[in-house]
Amino acid sequence: MKRPAIPDVLAECLEELGFLDARLLAMTFSPDVPERRLPEHVRRGDGWRDCLAQQPEDTLRIAEEWLEEKRPPWLHGAAAWAWLTYARPDSVALAVRVQDVAAEQVPDWRQALRGRPVDPAWASEAARAERPTVFRHLLLDALGWNGALTAKLLEQAAADPEPLVRWCVARHAPAYAGAAAALCRDLCDDADAGVSRQARYSLCLLDPAAGVSRARRAADALDVWLLGHFGNDACVAPLEGAAAALPEAAPAALADLGTRAACAALVRMGEPGVPALATMLGDRPATVEAWDAAARGAAAVLQGKPRPWADDAQEEPMLFRWRASLAPGGSALRRVIPPGVVSGEPGVMEPGS
Numbered sequence: 455m456k457r458p459a460i461p462d463v464l465a466e467c468l469e470e471l472g473f474l475d476a477r478l479l480a481m482t483f484s485p486d487v488p489e490r491r492l493p494e495h496v497r498r499g500d501g502w503r504d505c506l507a508q509q510p511e512d513t514l515r516i517a518e519e520w521l522e523e524k525r526p527p528w529l530h531g532a533a534a535w536a537w538l539t540y541a542r543p544d545s546v547a548l549a550v551r552v553q554d555v556a557a558e559q560v561p562d563w564r565q566a567l568r569g570r571p572v573d574p575a576w577a578s579e580a581a582r583a584e585r586p587t588v589f590r591h592l593l594l595d596a597l598g599w600n601g602a603l604t605a606k607l608l609e610q611a612a613a614d615p616e617p618l619v620r621w622c623v624a625r626h627a628p629a630y631a632g633a634a635a636a637l638c639r640d641l642c643d644d645a646d647a648g649v650s651r652q653a654r655y656s657l658c659l660l661d662p663a664a665g666v667s668r669a670r671r672a673a674d675a676l677d678v679w680l681l682g683h684f685g686n687d688a689c690v691a692p693l694e695g696a697a698a699a700l701p702e703a704a705p706a707a708l709a710d711l712g713t714r715a716a717c718a719a720l721v722r723m724g725e726p727g728v729p730a731l732a733t734m735l736g737d738r739p740a741t742v743e744a745w746d747a748a749a750r751g752a753a754a755v756l757q758g759k760p761r762p763w764a765d766d767a768q769e770e771p772m773l774f775r776w777r778a779s780l781a782p783g784g785s786a787l788r789r790v791i792p793p794g795v796v797s798g799e800p801g802v803m804e805p806g807s
Contacts, residue, residue, distance in 0.1 A: 464506060464513050468520070471502040472532035475565070476803060482790055485757045485773045492772075506536060514540040521551075527562050531805040534566035545579050553586035560588060560618075564806025567596040577607060583614075591618040595806070598626025599789075605633055612637040617646035624653035628660050629789065635660045642668060651676055651796050658684040659780065659788060672696035675703040679795055682707030683780060687715045694719045697726065705730035712754035712761055717745040733757065 478495055481487045506513045513536050520533035537543075543551065552563055579585060580593040594611055597603045603611075603626060612623040620641060627638040638660055641653035654676060658665030662684050669680040670692045678696050681689040689711065697704040705723060708716040709730035717734060720727035721742060731740040736758025738744035745755060752760030762778060763770040779787035793803035 461512065461516065464509060465516055467502045467505045468513070468516060468532050468536060469529060471499060471506075471535070472526075472528040472530075474499045474502070475531065475805065476528040479790070479793070479803060479805075481772055482776055482787065483773050483792055485771050487772050488769050489772060489775060490768060510540045527558070527804045530559055531562035531565045534563050535569065538566055538570055545573070545575055548592075549579075549586050549589040552588050552592060555588060560591070561804045561806035563588075563592050564595050566806075567592050568599040568806065570596065572597065572600050572602050577602070577604065581607060581610060587616045587618050590616075591622060594619060594622035595625065598622055598629065601629055603630065605630075608634055608637060612641060617644070617649050620644060620646070620649045621652055624649050624656055627653075627656045639664065648797075651798065654680065655791065655796050662782065672700070672704075674798075675700055676795065676798065678703045678707040679710070682710030683777070685711060687711075687713055690715045690719050694722070697723060701726055706733070709734040710756070712756045714742065714745055714749070717755075718742050 474495060478492065478499075481492060481495070517533040517536035517540070520530065521537060525533065537551070538548075541547070555563065576593040576597055580590045580597065582590070594603070594607070597607070608623055608627070608630060611619050614620055623634075623637055624641045624644070627634040627641075635657075638653050638657050641649055642657055644650040644653060654665065654668065657668065658680050665680060666685050666689065669677040669685070670689060672678050672681070672692045672695070678693055678700055681693055685693075690708065690713070693704050693708050693711070693716075705720060705727050708720050708727075712734060717731070720731045720734070721740065728740055734755055734757075735744050735748055738748055738758065748755045748758060748760065750760055752762070754761045756777065757771075757773070759774075761774065763774045775785070776787045776790065779785045791807050793807065796807065797804075
C-alpha cells in the first residue's frame with residue numbers, strides 16, 4: 455500500500471534541492487574546495503530528487519503553489535524544475551505558464567530548462583515571432599546551453615527586436631564557431647545594456663584579443679574585470695589609470711591579473727592598493743619581493759598561490775580550474791559566469807546566469 459505524502463517533508467526536499475544548487479554554483483568559484491568534493495553534493499541532490507519522485511502528484515501541487523508565490527530565486531528555480539519534471543508540459547502549456555512571469559523569475563526558469571532533455575520542437579517554436587518573448591527566450595537559452603542552436607537560429611535571434619531574444623545569442627555565442635563571433639562583436643554595441651554587457655564577456659571567450667582590445671577603454675567595472683581575467687601585462691597601465699574612477703574594481707582587477715607588473719602597480723597605489731595586494735599575496739608583505747617569493751617561477755599569483763596550480767592536482771581548488779577554463783579550448787567550466795559580474799550587481803548569486 456502506498457503511504458500518503460507528508461507535505462512538509464516534500465517541501466523540505468524541494469527547499470534542500472534549491473539550496474544545494476546554489477551551493478554548487480558557489481563552490482565552482484571557491485578558492486578552497488577541490489573538484490573531488492563536488493560529487494558528494496551531487497549525490498545528495500539525487501537523494502532529494504528520489505524523495506520527490508515517490509509522490510509526484512503532491513510534489514507537483516507544491517511546486518505549482520510555490521510558482522504562484524514570491525520565493526527566493528533558487529527555491530523558485532527548484533519549483534520550476536519540479537513542475538517541468540512532473541507536469542511534463544508540451545510547448546503550449548510551457549508558453550502559457552511562463553508568458554507572464556516576472557522579470558526577476560526568468561533566470562529561475564532558465565536554470566530549470568537547461569537541465570531538461572532538448573525537445574526537437576524547441577527550435578521551431580523559438581523561431582516563431584508570434585510566440586511569447588519569455589517563452590522564446592527560455593527555449594533559445596536551453597538550446598544554447600545544450601549546444602543545439604543552429605547557425606540560422608543564431609542569426610535570426612541576433613536580429614530580433616526583443617532584447618531577451620538577442621541576449622541568448624550574446625550568452626551562448628562562445629559555444630559556436632564561425633559566424634557566432636561576428637554576431638557577438640555586433641552585439642557588444644547593442645542598444646540594450648544587458649545584451650551589450652553579456653556580449654562583451656562572451657567576446658573575450660570567443661576572441662580574447664578582440665575582447666581585451668575593446669575592454670582596454672576601461673569604461674566601467676565590467677571592462678576592468680575582463681582585463682583582470684583575460685588580459686596581460688599590457689593591461690596594467692589602463693587598469694592603473696582606471697583606479698581613480700573605479701577605486702575598488704581596478705585594484706581588484708590588477709589582483710586578478712596577478713602578474714609581477716600588476717603587483718608593482720598596486721604597490722605604487724599605496725593605501726588604495728592594499729586590499730587587493732592582500733587578496734593577491736595572502737599574508738605576505740605588500741611588496742614586489744613578496745610576489746617573487748609567492749610566485750616560485752610562476753607567471754602569476756592568485757589568492758597567495760602560484761597560478762597555474764603548482765601542487766597536487768587532486769587538491770586544485772575549483773576557482774583555479776575555472777580560471778584555467780577561460781583560455782581558448784578550456785573545459786566546460788568556462789560557460790559558468792561568476793555571480794554579479796555581467797549583471798553589474800556584485801554578490802548577487804542568481805540561477806541561470
